[in-house]
Amino acid sequence: MVKDPLIRDLVAILMPEPDKLAVFSDPTYFEEYQNTLDATYDAREELAGQMAETAEASDTDPLLEAITEASRIINAQEEQRRLLFAYAREHVRGRPYSFDVLGRAAGKPASTVRSSIKQADIDAVAKLIGPAAREEAQVSREEAAMANLRGLLDRVDPEIRTSLLAHDGAQLRPLLAGLHDEAVERVIARLRQG
Numbered sequence: 001m002v003k004d005p006l007i008r009d010l011v012a013i014l015m016p017e018p019d020k021l022a023v024f025s026d027p028t029y030f031e032e033y034q035n036t037l038d039a040t041y042d043a044r045e046e047l048a049g050q051m052a053e054t055a056e057a058s059d060t061d062p063l064l065e066a067i068t069e070a071s072r073i074i075n076a077q078e079e080q081r082r083l084l085f086a087y088a089r090e091h092v093r094g095r096p097y098s099f100d101v102l103g104r105a106a107g108k109p110a111s112t113v114r115s116s117i118k119q120a121d122i123d124a125v126a127k128l129i130g131p132a133a134r135e136e137a138q139v140s141r142e143e144a145a146m147a148n149l150r151g152l153l154d155r156v157d158p159e160i161r162t163s164l165l166a167h168d169g170a171q172l173r174p175l176l177a178g179l180h181d182e183a184v185e186r187v188i189a190r191l192r193q194g
Contacts, residue, residue, distance in 0.1 A: 013066075018037055085116060090117075091129060
């Protein structure tokens with residue numbers, strides 16, 4: 001048993017005991033609870049021992065080490081979330097997820113999602129999923145945008161169609177915001193051809 005009160009407190013914070021058992025609980029639940037409680041106590045003892053050994057061997061502060069480790073975990077989770085955002089916006093097959101939908105899923109404003117996605121994240125996802133998946137996703141997104149805009153243009157009279165395609169398709173470009181620049185140019189060119 002570790003006697004250092006700081007380490008005992010840190011272990012209690014990092015590995016809290018499971019919730020207390022209700023008075024009239026199912027006997028099966030009681031057994032599972034007891035197993036979980038035993039495993040928690042064992043893990044707490046092991047963690048406390050590791051913290052004490054590390055503090056002794058390297059003359060480090062266990063609290064600062066715990067904060068550093070928690071920060072490392074948070075940073076890794078943030079990176080993973082950015083990669084998922086990048087995938088959802090740039091690599092997913094079909095229509096990309098909107099910033100609003102991603103923000104709701106993350107409990108963040110859409111503007112935070114938008115500003116968190118960097119080119120390095122997009123590139124990292126492309127490397128992880130491979131070039132074939134990225135090309136397939138881009139083509140299918142481009143095809144979906146093409147079909148949507150073609151359907152829109154087919155329903156308007158020729159004058160409005162000409163107006164929408166004028167000035168390099170400037171009025172249509174906001175509708176293509178989820179595509180890369182090259183894909184936007186291809187869609188506009190194909191729409192002009194008819």
